[in-house]
Amino acid sequence: MTLRHTTAETFSKVPEVTLIFWILKIAATTLGETAGDAVSMSMNLGYLVGTAIFASLFLVAVIAQIKAKAFHPFIYWTTIIATTTVGTTLADFADRSLGIGYAGGTTLLFALLMASLFVWHRTMGSVSVDTVNTPKAEMFYWVTIMFSQTLGTALGDWTAGTAGLGYTGGAVVFSILLAAVAFAYYRTAISRTILFWAAFILTRPLGAVVGDFLDKPLASGGLALSRYTASAALMVFIVICMVLLPQKAAKSAH
Template sequence: MTKDAHTATEYALSKVPQITLGFWVIKIAATTLGETGGDWVTMSLNLGYLIGSAIFTLFFIVLVSGQIKADQFRPFLYWATIVATTTLGTTMADFADRSLGVGYPGGVAIILVLLVASLAIWYRTEGDVSVQSITTPKAEWFYWITILLSQTLGTALGDWLAGDDRGGLGLGYEYGALIFGAGLVVVAVLYFRTAISRTALFWAAFILTRPLGATLGDFLDKPVAQGGLHVSRLYASLILLAFIVVSVALIPQRAAQKTEPV
């Protein structure tokens, strides 16, 4: 690799955080905020899923563009972009399985197809879908679009397991959170005990943390009669936002390295 190419690689990778326990703690909090924040805009403010998705799409485009233009890894910018994908993912999933009338199973199927297509096109174009492959603006766009779709799929999965309408399995938010939490434990065991692709395990964990956050978010703001704590969506979102800001400020983070086995 030439010196210029090596510099370009380090430049791109410096904007992606190292995958650590702290990363997953903040990620789960961000996904929970995405659920409460997305529901606050679409339901509490009564703007609807289509308008809510349009609003969050604007934030997503602006923040991803800023992330791509950044000259180095900037934690607050990165996590603001992650939050944008979680809120947009919430409204997109709700629009798919509620406004389109396909129910939770139909919404999961549609979003799953889009996610697989995104990964396939990314791989066909760049030859790699790992974090280490993000060395160009094009790869970064693929990365963020795939993250957005994984967040959307996670939301749809969480609603499917917890909900008792629209074809939902009716397991409730507490059991839903336990199931997805158990799934993350399995992924962690596979990571430390097997040689399964780290890239595949990363995306599996990234998808599973979203429904875990979605079920936790629903548990916070849904009525007691529906198995929730009935906390105001606005207050829940503000508490989660404060937690994320403090976590990003206090949890040590550094840019991922090319040799990092993600």
């Protein structure tokens, strides 16, 4: 192993994209939905205040992530959870408080996500997670993730609500789409970077509809669990996974 290879691996601060990565991503996005709703709805703080709270947590987490000298699973997944909670309240604020509806919110957030990826690619030459090994690339990475999480929330709500599929139907749709992405990964020559971001985006609406399924009333097709109970259970599950299934840092591109 060359010195250059070792150094690149040492300073990579994102995890390998493995099965446990996707399990934790779905759990984190589901937690983001239940925790975001707990603050904005159960605590009656509203979407704007909830967004301000989680945006502050997101900023602190991103700073900690960027300042870290190596990959730390707890810091990384705390930042992911922060992006998904702020994504939940921000999407709800755009969809409902701004009055543009799920379709308008989804369209706006999709445009912002595409703009983020475009600027990132024009600036750094790649949007592959293998190149996230500098503070500048990390900033693009986390801004893009925040937009993808927010888009996923709006898309999940749109599918379950406006499209009339319900929470179970929405979960089935996004599970099928994720299976199609997995098939494309193993059976086609489609860019791995494109497939990664497609899967990353699709896991968020899956988490959104699963989160809504857990805490929405029985009359609305949910399980009527307490948002606090669901959030606590998901947090315990995430911590157990991190402890029992250690992750390695991704190998950086040279």
